[in-house]
Amino acid sequence: MTIHMKNVYLIRDKNVILSNINWDVRPGEHWAIIGLNGSGKTSLLNIINGYIYPTKGEVSILGKAFGSNDLRELRKSIGFVSSSLQEMIYGNETVEDIVLSGKYASIGLYESPSEEDRCQALDLMEQFELADLRIRKYSTLSQGERQKVLLARALMGIF
Ligand SMILES: Nc1ncnc2c1ncn2[C@@H]1O[C@H](COP(=O)(O)OP(=O)(O)OP(=O)(O)O)[C@@H](O)[C@H]1O
Ligand SMILES: [Mg+2]
Structure with missing residues (x-):
């Protein structure tokens, strides 16, 4: 699995920015995320890149689970343009x-x-x-x- 997210939440100052995100991306798949301004798209991408840590939930990228892997190392395998x-x-x-x-x-x-x-x-x-x-x-x-x-x-x- 390229991206695996399960029951992911991101909460800042009591604002629920991401609520119960369940998302799997398999190798070779292409995705587009569409949403209103402020709906949480950039926050979601920043979690995938390991720039911000989810408040709750399970994330693994390229088969590596957050929490048990060095995110700085993982980031070297991710090409990000934004x-x-x-x-x-x-x-x-x-x-x-x-x-x-x-x-x-x-x-x-x-x-x-x-x-x-x-x-x-x-x-x-x-x-x-x-x-x-x-x-x-x-x-x-x-x-x-x-x-x-x-x-x-x-x-x-x-x-
Ligand atoms: N550190 C923070 N503290 C409080 N609120 C935050 C924080 N970071 C983001 N937010 C809020 O979370 C919401 C989601 O922001 P995000 O940047 O992920 O939206 P977006 O979908 O990328 O929006 P846009 O289309 O405008 O780029 C926004 O309302 C933003 O103000
Ligand atoms: Mg954005």
Whole structure:
């Protein structure tokens, strides 16, 4: 199972944001989540990514149960692109470093990437036609260019 959620609740300040979510996603399935503003879509995705912990219930991602696995490790196997992620990226980081940071699922690059990682990042930047923007700062990019950088970042290390 890619995503497994059972009786999941998210409660903040007595507000029930998610109530009794039961959801299974199998490998190869594609899903769309549709809902009103404030209905809990981003919260649901943030739980899957291990950014927030559910108040109650059972979650396992890629067969790994929350609570008994290191979420920082698990995150490296998840490619995530979102407008909520765009806000977290540091504006003064270069395109290349942002793509490389996908390997570690970190915001900011704190590790020393291997030669192989750099080759993969370059490959991805070429695929998304970002190679010429390699050393440009994120804050100077257009909206579409930013989206492509985050897509390349999400694919980094996932093969
Ligand atoms: N930390 C928090 N404390 C209190 N309320 C919160 C917290 N985080 C989210 N909420 C509330 O939970 C609800 C769900 O928010 P969420 O961002 O998941 O909605 P959404 O479906 O992604 O909405 P949108 O379509 O506007 O992006 C909102 O009403 C929001 O104000
Ligand atoms: Mg949202």
